Amino acid sequence: MKILVCLSNVPDTTTKIKLSGDQSALDMAGVQWVINPWDELALTRALDLKEKSEGKIDTITVITVGESLTEPTIRKALAVGADDAVRINLNPTDDYEVASNIAAWVKNNPYDIILSGIESSDFNGSAVGGMLAEFLKIPSVSSVSFLDMEGDKPLMKREIPGGTETIRVPMPFVAIVQKGIALDPRIPAMRGIMMARKKELTVVEPTGEGAKSTYIGFAMPKAKAKVKMIDAENAGQLITLLHEEAKVI
Amino acid sequence: MNFQFTEEQLMIQQAARDYAQRELIKDVLERDEKALYPTEHVKNLAELGFLGMLVSEKWDGGGMDTVSYVLAMEEISKVDASVSVIMSVNNSLVCYGLEKFGNDAQREKYLRPLARGEKIGAFLLSEPEAGSDATKQRTTAVDMGDYYLLNGTKNWITNGNTASTYLVIAHTHPEKGHRGINVFIVERHSEGITVGPHENKMGMRSSDTHSVMFNDVKVPKENRIGEDGFGFKFAMKTLEGGRIGIASQALGIASGALELATKYAKERKAFGTEIINHQAIAFKLADMAVKVENARNLCLKAAWLKDQGQAYGTASAMAKMYAADIAMEVTTEAVQIHGGYGYVKEYHVERLMREAKLTQIYEGTSEVQKIIISRSLME
Structure with a gap:
């Protein structure tokens, strides 16, 4: 059995967002790149499943659509235990382009289970997993917070308002996972870091479709207004300010 | 000159940072207060390979270079120098001494379990x-x-x-x-x-x-x-390398204090603005940042010389003396920037100040380092 985990390369979650001069793009200078946190949880669960599968799960492959700057995060995935990796050499514009290109790879290289994070922490499109399943004409389950194998059959749970759904689908399928699927992401051990260097990272040129959207511009949210502290004893001053300055009363 | 770390070095630095910031931080205050040995952390760090990271793979170690070791020691020491000293003694004194100067029978029997971190x-x-x-x-x-x-x-x-x-x-x-x-x-x-x-x-x-x-x-x-x-000769040669470990530990204590003080100065307000906007505090932080950067460069230089197979005894003495001395200065200023909060345990900086003091004493006092450095000038 083979598992494919889709990885998005995203700026570290503490990155301060800056825009380019003309506001048409994000300024990526000096950004620290990490594995998208939801994808990292998906990978963690895949590794857990492989370890307890008694050999039934042979390989975990990670796939990224990105240029060479994404390779350090791919290597980290290999260091924590993924067996091999694929990088589709393309700086993608939208979810469609990402999903289409992963689908093109999977059509020639089938997997039994495909995992994707519920969204990426940079553009938060939440669309790749669903689109990928459509391109491949296979089932997808979204918001999966539990995935296990009962023998050869996968079992999933997803949170719904007021309860939990338990779902079974035939393989192959796409599970779009969210928080809860695994606890903490793994920290790579020295041995894993050394082995990552020797594991296969296949780079292929894009064969899927191009983007369907164009980004016109970005705008930063308005800066929050400054807070005025008023002494608790000066209720009168508060009323005056609300009336004359904020004009809400 | 190339100041660029390799992909592996950055990954090791991140792994050490993740472990320190995610795990060590949880119980560091309690372990300090009650003087509790970090049994579980030592086991986890052994599994991650940090306790024998400098030993070659042939003897079950991590096969990492000394530059990676400096990066890992700094990250662990930012949070908990009690844990990093266990790592330092095991790696750079005991494992190094056995691998470099022991015979194969000794390495087989004693080095392997130490490199795997099964024994300390x-x-x-x-x-x-x-x-x-x-x-x-x-x-x-x-x-x-x-x-x-x-x-x-x-x-x-x-x-x-x-x-x-x-x-x-x-x-x-x-x-x-x-x-x-x-x-x-x-x-x-x-x-x-x-x-x-x-x-x-x-x-x-x-x-x-x-x-x-x-x-x-x-x-x-x-x-x-x-x-x-x-x-x-064994003791002196082994301590040459050990000094890089303790220098990196002192560096981590200092850079940890600098990070905490900078964060605090951006949050704490006085006289109507964050205290980092007051020159009295901003200039203190600037001085601290220069000292930390100098200490880091000395540590990495000594590590690089060792990795290149060049003499590093004087370089490691300089790194140890300087990093330990500035760790004391930087942690003292970090407490000062925190004011009253710096003097209580929850804010960590008073602990870093207590930890810094030891780096000026063990594995060769700052005065002994000056003997080594000055003798190299006499040659």
Whole structure:
């Protein structure tokens, strides 16, 4: 059995967002790149499943659509235990382009289970997993917070308002996972870091479709207004300010 | 010149940072307060490979370079120097000494489990009356034919109680001065060994420091490392590398304090603005940042020289002396920037200040480093 985990390369979650001069793009200078946190949880669960599968799960492959700057995060995935990796050499514009290109790879290289994070922490499109399943004409389950194998059959749970759904689908399928699927992401051990260097990272040129959207511009949210502290004893001053300055009363 | 770290070095730095910021931080205050040994963390760090990261893969180590070691030591020490000293002693004194100077039988039996972190090592040099003047060893090992008979007392031994493998420095021929010194591998549970009580220290309270007494302890002949009389040279050579570990520890204590002080200065307000906007605080932080960066560069230079197979004894003495001294200065200023909050335990900086002090004392005081540096100028 083979598992494919889709990885998005995203700026570290503490990155301060800056825009380019003309506001048409994000300024990526000096950004620290990490594995998208939801994808990292998906990978963690895949590794857990492989370890307890008694050999039934042979390989975990990670796939990224990105240029060479994404390779350090791919290597980290290999260091924590993924067996091999694929990088589709393309700086993608939208979810469609990402999903289409992963689908093109999977059509020639089938997997039994495909995992994707519920969204990426940079553009938060939440669309790749669903689109990928459509391109491949296979089932997808979204918001999966539990995935296990009962023998050869996968079992999933997803949170719904007021309860939990338990779902079974035939393989192959796409599970779009969210928080809860695994606890903490793994920290790579020295041995894993050394082995990552020797594991296969296949780079292929894009064969899927191009983007369907164009980004016109970005705008930063308005800066929050400054807070005025008023002494608790000066209720009168508060009323005056609300009336004359904020004009809400 | 190339200041760019490799992908692997950055990954190791991140792994150490993740472990420190995610796990060590959880119970560091409690372990400091109650002087509790970090049993679980030592086990986890062993599984991640940090305890034998410098040992070659051939002997079950991580096979990492010294630059990676500096990066990892800095990250662990930012949060918990008690844990990083366990890592430092095991890696750069005990494992290094065994790998570099032991024979294959000794490496097979003792180095492998130490490199895997299944066992912990200790380095026994200091005595009640022989600290900086290491030639004045009173511990003796008398050649009895098949074995040596070991007698004496060792002081301030990091990992003194938890270690399974001791490297003990002792006089075999006191009349020969430092040429009569040897080093022996001694198993912790050998008959005749008494471990003294846990030292109640000012800082690094979570590491176990003990005195160790030897009373007619039989040490097999094959447990002597190197030729007869090699012990003093062994100690000096091993400490050269050990200094890089402690220098990086001091660097981590300083950079941890700088990070905390900077964060605090951006949040705390006084006179209507965040205190980082006051020049009195901003300039303190600027001075601290320059000191930390200088210490980092000295540590990395010494590590790089060692990785290149070049002489690094003076460089590691400079790194150790400077990093330890600025760790004291930077942590003191970090407490000052925190004001009253800095003086209470929850804010961590007072602990970092207590930890910094030890880096000026152990594995060669700052004064001993100056002897080494000045002698290199006399050559």
